[in-house]
Structure formats: C-alpha cells, structure tokens
Amino acid sequence: MKSEQKADVAEESGVLSHAIATDLRDGILTGQYRPGTRVRQDELAERYGTSRIPVREALRDLESEGLVVLIPNRGAWIAKIDMQECVEIYKIRERIEPLALSESVPRMDQETINMLTVLVSKIQMVTEVEDFLKYDREFHLLSIRSARMPTLYAMIERFWNTTQHYRRAYSQLIGNSGQWIIHDEHGLIMEAIKRRSAADAEELLRIHIRRTRLQLERDGHILLSAL
Amino acid sequence: MKSEQKADVAEESGVLSHAIATDLRDGILTGQYRPGTRVRQDELAERYGTSRIPVREALRDLESEGLVVLIPNRGAWIAKIDMQECVEIYKIRERIEPLALSESVPRMDQETINMLTVLVSKIQMVTEVEDFLKYDREFHLLSIRSARMPTLYAMIERFWNTTQHYRRAYSQLIGNSGQWIIHDEHGLIMEAIKRRSAADAEELLRIHIRRTRLQLERDGHILLSAL
DNA sequence: TGAGTCAATTTTGGATACATTAATGTAGCC
DNA sequence: GGCTACATTAATGTATCCAAAATTGACTCA
Numbered sequence: 001m002k003s004e005q006k007a008d009v010a011e012e013s014g015v016l017s018h019a020i021a022t023d024l025r026d027g028i029l030t031g032q033y034r035p036g037t038r039v040r041q042d043e044l045a046e047r048y049g050t051s052r053i054p055v056r057e058a059l060r061d062l063e064s065e066g067l068v069v070l071i072p073n074r075g076a077w078i079a080k081i082d083m084q085e086c087v088e089i090y091k092i093r094e095r096i097e098p099l100a101l102s103e104s105v106p107r108m109d110q111e112t113i114n115m116l117t118v119l120v121s122k123i124q125m126v127t128e129v130e131d132f133l134k135y136d137r138e139f140h141l142l143s144i145r146s147a148r149m150p151t152l153y154a155m156i157e158r159f160w161n162t163t164q165h166y167r168r169a170y171s172q173l174i175g176n177s178g179q180w181i182i183h184d185e186h187g188l189i190m191e192a193i194k195r196r197s198a199a200d201a202e203e204l205l206r207i208h209i210r211r212t213r214l215q216l217e218r219d220g221h222i223l224l225s226a227l
Numbered sequence: 228m229k230s231e232q233k234a235d236v237a238e239e240s241g242v243l244s245h246a247i248a249t250d251l252r253d254g255i256l257t258g259q260y261r262p263g264t265r266v267r268q269d270e271l272a273e274r275y276g277t278s279r280i281p282v283r284e285a286l287r288d289l290e291s292e293g294l295v296v297l298i299p300n301r302g303a304w305i306a307k308i309d310m311q312e313c314v315e316i317y318k319i320r321e322r323i324e325p326l327a328l329s330e331s332v333p334r335m336d337q338e339t340i341n342m343l344t345v346l347v348s349k350i351q352m353v354t355e356v357e358d359f360l361k362y363d364r365e366f367h368l369l370s371i372r373s374a375r376m377p378t379l380y381a382m383i384e385r386f387w388n389t390t391q392h393y394r395r396a397y398s399q400l401i402g403n404s405g406q407w408i409i410h411d412e413h414g415l416i417m418e419a420i421k422r423r424s425a426a427d428a429e430e431l432l433r434i435h436i437r438r439t440r441l442q443l444e445r446d447g448h449i450l451l452s453a454l
Numbered sequence: 455t456g457a458g459t460c461a462a463t464t465t466t467g468g469a470t471a472c473a474t475t476a477a478t479g480t481a482g483c484c
Numbered sequence: 485g486g487c488t489a490c491a492t493t494a495a496t497g498t499a500t501c502c503a504a505a506a507t508t509g510a511c512t513c514a
Contacts, residue, residue: 015299051469064291072242088376095322278499
C-alpha cells in the first residue's frame with residue numbers, strides 16, 4: 001500500500017477518490033494504519049501521485065463509513081473507537097444480523113451452502129490470526145448475502161469494518177485454543193442453514209453475537225493496551 | 228432555500244460544504260426537492276455563491292446519508308427509493324428502534340418525559356401534514372435519545388430521512404381521520420415509558436413499526452403516483 | 455423515415471494556486 | 485520562572501483553470 005504507484009490504485013469506476021478510498025480502507029482494515037494515527041492530505045496526495053482534491057473526497061467517504069475522523073480545519077485521523085462504542089455496535093449487530101440471516105436462509109442456493117461449509121472448516125484449521133479474521137468475516141457476510149437487502153448488508157459490513165481492530169486484538173489475545181466455542185457455534189448455525197430453519201439460524205446467530213459481546217465487556221479492559 | 232444568500236448558510240463549523248449539505252438536506256426533507264430531480268453542481272455553486280468544490284463535498288456527504296445518488300462522470304440526483312427498499316428499511320427499523328427505546332427508557336429524565344407527553348398531544352391536534360411529520364419525527368427521535376447510543380441514533384435518524392417522502396405521501400393519502408391508530412399506539416408507548424417498563428415500550432414500538440410496514444406493503448402501490 | 459456516426463456542447467473530475475485557520479515558537483512582560 | 489501576546493509556520497479550505505467524459509444534436513446513409 002505504501003510504496004505503490006498511481007497505476008496500482010486504478011479501478012473500475014475510473015474515479016480517483018474511489019480508488020484512493022478503497023486502498024486506504026484496505027490499509028486500515030489490514031492494520032497497516034493504526035487507530036489514532038494522523039493522516040495528512042499532502043502525504044496521501046504525494047503517495048498516490050494526485051492532488052489533494054480526490055484525497056479529501058476519499059477521506060470524507062471513509063469518515064461516513066466510520067473509519068476516519070475529520071475535524072474541520074484540523075485534519076484527519078484513523079478512527080479509534082472506544083470500548084463503549086464497540087459494545088454499542090455489538091448490541092446493534094445482535095439485532096440486525098439475525099434479521100439478515102433469517103431473510104437469507106430461505107433464499108440461499110446450494111452453491112452458497114457449499115461455500116459456507118468450506119469456510120467453516122477453513123476457520124477451524126486456521127493458524128494465523130489474519131486468516132481467521134478473513135475467513136470469519138467471509139463466512140458471516142456470505143451467510144447473509146442471499147437476503148438481498150442491500151441497505152442492511154452495507155450497514156453490517158460497515159460494523160464489521162469499524163470493529164475490525166477489536167476482533168484482531170481479541171483474537172490475538174485468546175489465541176487458537178480459546179476459539180473452540182466459535183467453531184461449535186458456526187457448526188450449529190451451519191446445521192440450521194442446511195435444515196433451512198431460518199428461525200433457528202437467527203436465534204443461534206443472536207446468541208453467538210451476544211456471547212461475544214458479553215465476553216468483550218468482561219475481558220475488554222485487557223485489550224486497552226493493544227489499541 | 229432557493230433565494231438565500233451565502234450568509235444565510237453560514238454555520239458553526241465555518242466549513243462551506245457542511246453548511247451547503249445542511250441546507251440541501253433540509254430542502255430535500257421538506258419536499259422542496261422532489262426525488263429523482265437532477266442536481267447540477269454549477270447551479271448549486273451559483274445559488275450558494277461558492278465554487279463547485281464545497282458543493283461536490285456536500286453532495287458526497289448527502290450520498291453517504293442516502294439522500295442523493297451520485298454516478299461518476301454523470302451527475303447527482305435526489306435519491307428516489309423504491310417500495311422494496313422502503314420495506315427493507317422498515318424491517319431494519321423494526322429491529323433497532325425497539326433496542327434504542329429499551330435502552331433509553333431507564334435513563335430518561337422527567338423533563339424528557341414531559342416533552343414527549345406534549346408532543347403526543349400536539350400530534351393528536353395537528354391539521355397540517357408537514358406538522359404531523361415534524362412532531363411525529365420529534366417524538367420518536369426524542370424518545371430514544373436518552374439511550375446515549377450515538378451510532379444507533381445516527382442510523383435511525385438516517386432511516387427517518389430516507390423514508391421521509393414515503394411518510395409524507397402516505398400521510399397525505401390517509402389524512403387526519405386515518406391516524407387514530409397512530410395516536411393510540413403513541414399513547415400506549417407513552418404509558419409504558421411513564422411506568423419505566425422498557426420491555427413493554429420496546430414491544431409496543433416493534434408492533435407500531437411492524438403495523439406501519441404491513442400497511443405500507445398493502446397500500447403502497449397507490450403511492451407510486453405521488454413519488 | 456429511421457438508425458448510426460461524429461462534432462459541438464455541457465457537465466463532471468482533477469490540478470494548481472491562493473486564502474484562511476489552527477498550531478508552534480519566540481519575545482516581552484509581570 | 486511562568487504567562488500572555490504576537491509572529492511564524494504548517495495544514496486545511498476554497499477558487500480558478502484545465503482535462504476528460506457524457507450528452508446533445510446535426511448529419512449521413514441505408
């Protein structure tokens with residue numbers, strides 16, 4: 001991300017600000033930008049070989065996604081959400097992701113179910129934290145994609161993005177050994193999906209997110225140093 | 228909005244794009260801009276006496292709020308959501324507004340309860356559609372404000388904004404006489420709030436939103452001409 | 455008459471240059 | 485020594501100008 005040329009961020013839309021936003025978002029989610037880091041328009045403009053205009057628009061986009069904080073006449077910082085906000089987001093997810101899943105299950109095709117099954121086993125076999133984050137995210141987002149609720153999907157994706165740092169820190173903290181409960185829960189959800197039981201899948205996901213939130217509220221103070 | 232000078236959009240932040248966004252948003256919500264209307268950067272820049280730069284940034288802000296649709300190299304239009312998207316939003320509201328209310332009720336002070344009571348009676352006595360929209364919105368948003376969940380609050384406000392046109396059209400359609408059920412529901416919610424029963428208030432609000440959605444799905448086709 | 459092509463016009467996207475604001479450093483004063 | 489006031493610096497915000505893309509309309513040809 002840092003050493004790339006202008007050509008590397010070229011994209012389908014052809015609009016520079018979108019390309020810059022995409023690259024920056026990726027950099028934030030993969031942890032290359034730490035929360036709280038100041039971001040200067042000049043530096044980014046130089047890095048991408050553009051003027052500050054598209055950089056400014058990219059930063060505004062990311063601000064609306066909750067990944068960047070802009071203060072007028074002051075500048076931009078990588079968003080640094082606190083534990084309270086993280087808990088708030090989990091409470092919201094606890095309500096909306098079950099909705100998305102319940103609308104998705106009856107519309108899901110066999111190919112998607114197969115892909116989800118593969119992801120569940122990948123998550124079990126994973127050793128690297130970054131891989132866990134990637135596959136876990138893919139599993140949850142794919143499981144709700146068949147709902148065909150674009151607004152809801154965008155919201156949920158946004159929440160996964162803004163809490164990414166917390167999930168990374170927590171995954172590193174508990175390690176692979178502490179994740180057996182996640183595997184069991186994924187297995188149960190997967191089984192409910194295969195039975196086409198939207199109600200069971202919804203309830204299991206609610207419990208899954210709720211348990212994670214309570215765990216976070218309990219152990220969260222340990223994470224403070226990592227963020 | 229249309230005949231205002233630059234000075235009229237001056238604001239606390241001092242940033243022109245914010246002032247323009249605020250004014251445009253107001254114009255959209257009050258119905259001065261119809262959904263589907265094309266918005267040209269030059270016209271707005273001239274109207275506000277600025278260059279196109281702050282106009283573009285304002286339009287991007289409004290796009291992220293779902294009030295404007297931007298297509299690269301093509302231009303900007305006032306967002307025109309279809310019935311399917313409207314129903315989707317009501318399904319989401321059905322899940323998250325009850326959460327907000329249940330977190331708000333135990334934290335609500337007496338002054339807020341008094342203001343809500345006043346709003347309920349104002350809604351009952353209202354004759355103009357615009358007044359109904361205003362007070363109904365104020366009531367619902369104020370009732371959840373004590374939850375102190377800023378992310379959730381912003382989401383809900385956004386949904387009220389993007390579905391504003393539908394509420395206006397539907398209110399005009401059914402008129403004052405058809406709104407007795409809304410008054411009854413508001414009364415029941417108010418009573419639950421005064422009893423400090425978060426659970427009852429939450430459930431009543433869920434039913435309130437759900438009933439509205441079902442009504443919309445049933446009668447929605449009539450609205451098509453108005454939008 | 456109608457579809458397709460190409461030039462002219464309009465509109466948006468981006469670069470450069472300037473203005474404005476906030477932060478930093480320095481000198482003067484109590 | 486520390487505080488305030490002012491000058492300096494550095495960053496963001498905006499205006500103007502240019503480039504690129506899309507729309508429009510005229511024109512050609514079947």
